[in-house]
Amino acid sequence: MGVDSFLNRLKVDKQVIERAEFNPYYNCIESGLEDPVIVDGKQYINLAANNYLGLGADIRVKKAAINAVKKYGISMCGTPVATGYIELYRRVEREISKFLTLEDTVILPSCYQANNGLFAAIARKEDLILVDHYAHSSLIEGIKCVGCKIRPFLHNNTNHLEKILKNSSKYRQIFIVTESVFSTEGSIAPLKEIYELGMKYGAVTVVDDSHGIGVIGKSGRGILEDSGIEDFKGIYTASLGKAIGVSGGIISGNKEIIEYLRYFCPQLVYSTGISPALLGAVEKVLEIIEKEFDILGKKLWDYRDIIRNRLVLNGFDLCDGMAPIISIKTGDALRTVLLAKSFYNRRILTTPFVEPSVPPNEGRLRLIAGANLSKKSIDKVTSLIDEIGRDI
Amino acid sequence: MTFEKRVMKVVRENIEGQFEITSDSILIEDLGVDSFNKIMIIAGLEDEFSIEINEDDFSQIERVGDIVDKIKSIVCKEGE
Numbered sequence: 001m002g003v004d005s006f007l008n009r010l011k012v013d014k015q016v017i018e019r020a021e022f023n024p025y026y027n028c029i030e031s032g033l034e035d036p037v038i039v040d041g042k043q044y045i046n047l048a049a050n051n052y053l054g055l056g057a058d059i060r061v062k063k064a065a066i067n068a069v070k071k072y073g074i075s076m077c078g079t080p081v082a083t084g085y086i087e088l089y090r091r092v093e094r095e096i097s098k099f100l101t102l103e104d105t106v107i108l109p110s111c112y113q114a115n116n117g118l119f120a121a122i123a124r125k126e127d128l129i130l131v132d133h134y135a136h137s138s139l140i141e142g143i144k145c146v147g148c149k150i151r152p153f154l155h156n157n158t159n160h161l162e163k164i165l166k167n168s169s170k171y172r173q174i175f176i177v178t179e180s181v182f183s184t185e186g187s188i189a190p191l192k193e194i195y196e197l198g199m200k201y202g203a204v205t206v207v208d209d210s211h212g213i214g215v216i217g218k219s220g221r222g223i224l225e226d227s228g229i230e231d232f233k234g235i236y237t238a239s240l241g242k243a244i245g246v247s248g249g250i251i252s253g254n255k256e257i258i259e260y261l262r263y264f265c266p267q268l269v270y271s272t273g274i275s276p277a278l279l280g281a282v283e284k285v286l287e288i289i290e291k292e293f294d295i296l297g298k299k300l301w302d303y304r305d306i307i308r309n310r311l312v313l314n315g316f317d318l319c320d321g322m323a324p325i326i327s328i329k330t331g332d333a334l335r336t337v338l339l340a341k342s343f344y345n346r347r348i349l350t351t352p353f354v355e356p357s358v359p360p361n362e363g364r365l366r367l368i369a370g371a372n373l374s375k376k377s378i379d380k381v382t383s384l385i386d387e388i389g390r391d392i
Numbered sequence: 393m394t395f396e397k398r399v400m401k402v403v404r405e406n407i408e409g410q411f412e413i414t415s416d417s418i419l420i421e422d423l424g425v426d427s428f429n430k431i432m433i434i435a436g437l438e439d440e441f442s443i444e445i446n447e448d449d450f451s452q453i454e455r456v457g458d459i460v461d462k463i464k465s466i467v468c469k470e471g472e
Binding site for chain 2: 011133150151152153154155164167359360361362
């Protein structure tokens, strides 16, 4: 025991990074999410951000944030239960609920906190939580905190899910937990079937729509719209930092659940309320999506198809995802980081996923082409994909 | 169905993708088994053999054959 041995145990294993002579993590960006972005003084095309609709640096959103700061300041310096709950906060909660066609909403500083706090508040040791094999770390960590029985089910496999449900009658309550759009695969959950199974077996469905809100559904309202689910009796969470282009997380659902969380979700009750600037920005983004989703969504999907087709043409092995996430299967960690390096050297930012974010030897390189990118940038990406394809 | 085949069926039902499974298959390297697959396999074995398994007993398991041996010993103990 001792401080030195403690520090030694914290040493980060950087063997892969050293062998690849490239560290894709903690890139320091020197600009906003314009096209291109600036890294180390050079211009890069950004296929790494979750800025699906390209609203992260939209001038109208920036102005809305500034106006909110002018009225309320940077922070209310209090938790929502105390002085952090402003009229703008309440208005945005209502607007999000209306957007999703759900009864009520709470807003937290991040979706990670939303997913962590949710399960601590609603589940107990005597419950059972069934969770998709590929669910996000925030859901898994939240579930683990409960200390109840956890049974994963195979990714998007409703037969496997039902088999487990059939054998699980001894629990006080069952929860079924899934993402809508899986962030590393780009696959979309069969939520309608999952939800119907939940209703059949008395289980509560919890869906994290972080990569679905503002992306899928006829008018960009996310997985519930996309799946044709009305009068959803489950629990809905989402990040406001992806297509919504801001920051923060939400939990939405029926009034009773949300009212309970307002008082018993520690991550909400004990965190300083989300900044007025962010709330002002979210309000503006919702307005933009209502008016412009047809145009922004079309761009997003067109770009996705162009890049995807070019990668296939060059022999890249892609996941079968139906979302505007393009995920290249890259194998082990070294190959994953080396492919990210090939893109980086050609001034394209991508997101590599290695274990433990993905199963062993199932690395992924993720590309997301936001609607803010110019056609010129997309054309450049396609010609560079040809070059990378030739090199490997 | 033989004991070994029943174990292999459970393993097959609880991993993503199609793999050829033999008793020599290494869980992590050959079948891509991660910590969640391990939980799924253990739960599947509990259902298949109507037994209770302590997850710690599976911490040293490397190959499918090791699972067969472990389940055999659990079933024998419970039958005593």
